[in-house]
Amino acid sequence: MADITRMGVVGAGQMGAGIAQLAAVNGVDVWLYDLDSEALTKAQKSISNNIQRLLTKGQISQATSVDAVKRLRCSSRLEDLHSVDIVVEAIVESEQVKKSLFANLDKIVKSSAILASNTSSISITRLASATSRPSQVCFTWLLINYRLNDGI
Secondary structure (H helix, E strand, O other): OOOOOOOEEOOOOHHHHHHHHHHHOOOEEEEEEOOOHHHHHHHHHHHHHHHHHHHHHHOOOOHHHHHHHHHHHHHHHHHHHOOOOOOEEOOOOOOHHHHHHHHHHHHHOOOOOOEEEEOOOOOOOHHHHOOOOOOHHEEEOOOOOHHHHHOO
């Protein structure tokens, strides 16, 4: 299996921003996508503030802080996720909306990309059925360390 170096996160709410921050701090290039440009601006500001807090508390180095901020890109164009290795969705808990997203992502991202859902109640099999890559669709429940991420 290839290393994951580029990640797409769909949904710039609290969970999506937390996932994007965690990935960027750990050396992954991140595209954070949301249709709402205000949500993207808010998420980017929140992530930058949280990274600064981690630096101030000595939980990450200056180099990691600078690198993490550079690794984060925001977009309201789903097509910008075309080269990612994995997409994690953190959107509204609606099967119809998630299936539509996965069908669109299936056409946009490279064929080797993994599509991951942060769902808490929807069958992953049903979500995978919206794609041509059901074996590359999975759950991902990221338990974000609240101590390190200051409440994200």
